[in-house]
Amino acid sequence: MGDICNGKTETSQQSHSPTTNSKRLDYISWHEYFMATAFLAAKRSKDPVTQVGACIVNEENKIVGIGYNGMPIGCNDDDFPWGKEGKETKHLYVCHAEMNAIVNKNSTSLNNCRMYVALFPCNECAKFVIQSGIREVIYMSDKYAYKRSTVASKKMFDAAGVKYWQYVPKNNKLIIDFSEINWTNMQQVPISPFKNNEEQL
Numbered sequence: 001m002g003d004i005c006n007g008k009t010e011t012s013q014q015s016h017s018p019t020t021n022s023k024r025l026d027y028i029s030w031h032e033y034f035m036a037t038a039f040l041a042a043k044r045s046k047d048p049v050t051q052v053g054a055c056i057v058n059e060e061n062k063i064v065g066i067g068y069n070g071m072p073i074g075c076n077d078d079d080f081p082w083g084k085e086g087k088e089t090k091h092l093y094v095c096h097a098e099m100n101a102i103v104n105k106n107s108t109s110l111n112n113c114r115m116y117v118a119l120f121p122c123n124e125c126a127k128f129v130i131q132s133g134i135r136e137v138i139y140m141s142d143k144y145a146y147k148r149s150t151v152a153s154k155k156m157f158d159a160a161g162v163k164y165w166q167y168v169p170k171n172n173k174l175i176i177d178f179s180e181i182n183w184t185n186m187q188q189v190p191i192s193p194f195k196n197n198e199e200q201l
């Protein structure tokens with residue numbers, strides 16, 4: 001597991017020649033991996049202004065829940081408002097990424113899990129986090145730190161013993177390039193073994 005996630009530091013990794021017999025060193029850290037997963041989930045959000053993603057990880061570094069902000073099931077996202085002004089705003093309806101990640105969990109318990117989230121949880125999501133047994137929140141942005149809801153979240157996290165800290169990425173960008181695997185020129189794929197001593201076609 002090498003770069004296990006209890007501190008805020010990341011291991012320094014150099015690029016590595018693919019021709020040697022040792023492992024690749026420029027792999028992403030667990031923190032980068034899980035925060036990037038939260039950011040990838042956010043790409044599913046229909047919110048035109050703020051896209052948030054959350055990723056829940058257990059003590060074995062396995063992902064047990066992912067969510068992004070969106071309208072509740074059955075509430076057509078073409079019919080419900082996405083604006084912030086007037087009486088009918090998105091804030092009345094949108095399910096937050098954290099809440100969705102928790103309710104989408106694929107394991108029976110979230111006890112002692114960590115949550116990676118793009119934006120610091122609001123007070124309502126903080127209650128969900130605490131009640132679900134999540135013990136650590138790793139967030140990227142705290143742009144609403146001045147809001148009463150964020151102050152309340154921190155007050156509850158402190159009282160409940162939920163650790164929270166800001167993730168500062170080593171790299172501002174992590175590019176996913178679907179073309180980087182060259183399927184026609186893969187040199188490390190072994191030849192399929194023969195079945196029942198048949199000749200290979």
Ligand SMILES: Nc1ccn([C@H]2C[C@H](O)[C@@H](COP(=O)(O)O)O2)c(=O)n1
Pocket residue numbers: 047049050051052068069070084090094095096097098119120121122125
């Ligand atoms: N921790 C958070 C905070 C906010 N959200 C969602 C809720 C809205 O869709 C959007 C916030 O809208 P804004 O007023 O910033 O444009 O993000 C969330 O999922 N998690």
